[in-house]
Amino acid sequence: MAWVAKGAVALACVFASTLAMGEARAEKTVLNVGMAAIDAGRLDPHLSSTTPDKALFGWMFNGLVRFKPGTMNPELLEPDLAESWTSTEDGKQWTFKLRHGVQCHHDYGELTAEDIVYSLARAGDPKRSAFSSDFKDFDKVEAVDKYTVRISLKNPVPSLLGLLIPYNGGNVVCKKAAEEMGETFAQKPIGTGPFEFGEYKPKESVTLVANAKYFRGKPKLEKIVYRYILSDASRDLAFTSGEIDMLYGRQDQNWVDRIKKEKGAVVDVFDPGELSTLYLNVTKPPLDDIRVRQAIAYAIDRDQVVQFKGKDITRAAKSIVPIGYLGMTDDVPLLPHNLEKAKALLKEAGYPDGLTIHIIHTNLPGMLSMMEIVQAQLRKAGIILDMEVVEHATYHANIRKDMSPIVHYAAARFPVADTYLTQFFHSRSIVGTPTAVTNFSHCNDADAEIDAAKVETDPAKQKALWKTAQQKLMAKVCGIPIYEQPQVWAHRDTLDFGFKLEGSLTLGPVINEVTHFTQ
């Protein structure tokens, strides 16, 4: 056996020395990120809006304007590719002056007004973009000169600047590259951001490299290796072993507590909060009876859900629009937990012995655990949720076919009340219709207010309209907002973002030219 022992020692030495070599370097310039996904999707910012892809886009693209890094307050936008902008009195024409000398990745030349015109046209074209409906009020986008872009609108869009941030259709792609590559653009997306596309390894990683010509200066990090690590356990272990420096966390209090105890680990909890809401189909019996909907709302105990999910990463919802969104109000009829009332309402509605509702739910653990609590709470009121748990893609397909009278949906959107109200409560968005998005409740009671708010140029009046919309929809119990969960990530304390991370609309931490390692 002696030779075995000797061999083992020798092997150990070899491995130890290779490890030591890796760690001996001075200051780290490669950021290894662990993402909970099996692979990249189509890496085209105008097509994909999946969480793993969006985080990458955030590091590669610019918009005309942007949030201050690390924040997401729509009232405080700052210049990005545009240096300045003006709008006409009626808000129907906007003129943007571009920065000079911005370079497209991989030597695709200087970014000019032509690129902006092309990019916005692309984002507004349903054949090439998933976000075309955001741009439906755009009449004309034209290049006045090399560095001036003019956007003419059919009617005023109060949150226009919000469409021009580096997010979804606002991400600016370079014309020459997109035209040259066509369908293959998604395999090598070209933008102007601090990091450019390096390499893609299937089922393994995407590597971004520093854009040396970045207009805000060369990034301090040389590389970002974005690794797809599906298994939660291995992602955590890879962080412990030092192979990754930043990771997508779990929206789970136990996870937060455990990672916090790890040496040199910092847990990041930042906005946007994903609002979990139960959407009740008001057209289907028994939910077409408002008393049944109210009974369900009264039977749910938000505080218990928050307690179960963990206080660091959960907050009770206050309205059908997430907290912090422009136009959100908590002055709404939010029904408190009251079991007696729930039972009384059910009796009044003709269900003295309770009732059973068959619903479809995803098998995603985070969403399922909350639904199981709700299931238990409803049972106390005599409402039996007969839950059919299906795999996530099946769930998405089936809820869009109206197969579940109660839909549990968790989402974060651009932080303006309009996006949430339009996508979830406008009659245009009702599932099954040609313009469907995610209106599962079939409510259309606030169409007038939502539409009026879209063209209202007076901010105070606009907020009032959004408030009325929320009040109407809440009074009808179209949706029962339960709780909000912000984004949860963790990073090594030697990584300095360069700003305070409070929010990131791309759902991944903001990494830009100032982000660096301190050791």
Added chain:
Amino acid sequence: MLGYVVKRLLLAVPTLFAVLTIVFVLARVLPGDPAQTILGDQATQEALENMRHRLGVDKPIAAQYAEFLVDAVRGKWGTSLVTGKPVVDEVRNVLPYTIELTVTAIIVGALIGVPLGTWSAIYRNRWIDYLARMGSLLGLSFPAFVSAILLLLAFAIELRWFPVISAGGLDDPVERLRNLALPAINLGIIMAAYVTRVTRSSMLEVLGEDYIRTARAKGVPRRAIVWRHALRNALIPVVTVVGLYLGILIGNSVLTEIVFNRPGLGKLMVSALNQRDYTVLQGMMVVYAFVIVIVNLLTDLTYGFIDPRVKRQ
């Protein structure tokens, strides 16, 4: 010999056809939508329909099937619905990782399993036998992902000999071995458990044969009896198991690949299934079915090599 091989390969064609048809229909009967996976949940109906049209999944299933068969015969496997890359490339990219892992696991399994099973049979009902049997039972009943996490905790976190992310490139041989070690051991242990059990029972049978007694009576050294005469005769069931298991192993590697973060066929299949990437799924099924056919053929050919009597028949 050649005629036999060709005949076997031709017989595989209807099998492949059947597998493909089943996969084709099953994948499309499942609810779920590749367009939705690509565009995410904020996409409008219009964008989704455009994407479906672009992907060609809006046509009737019969039309899609006809198109698919024509392309398949012409050797065109199309492009991945999700990534837009050719399916052939998607499979070829990860195939080396899977082959490397499976072959190593089988070697590890055989190197541990055959001697252990043999000793176990020789020392029947003695402590070494009990130990081997208990070990193999443990190996069989241990879920692959649990043993994987345990291996990671011991060798990647505590001892730090191996990396947690066993992905790495295939260029650097040292790095490649380091990346391969833990996943191969993990799969190899399960393999070894199977091999031990089969070797043991097969050896027990052979050791009771008349010719073994004759050899012993003739005074042939015990070592030669066991390792030359008995083992060779006992190996046929072992080879069968290894052959059959190779197919299962490729499937079992899914969990190992996910926990150790290795690219590979298993992971490719899971992602194709989750994302409803029909074309990749179809391409992979062809590879799988083909591998099983080839392995079965090789297994049969190995019989003749181990036992010349089989060849004569």
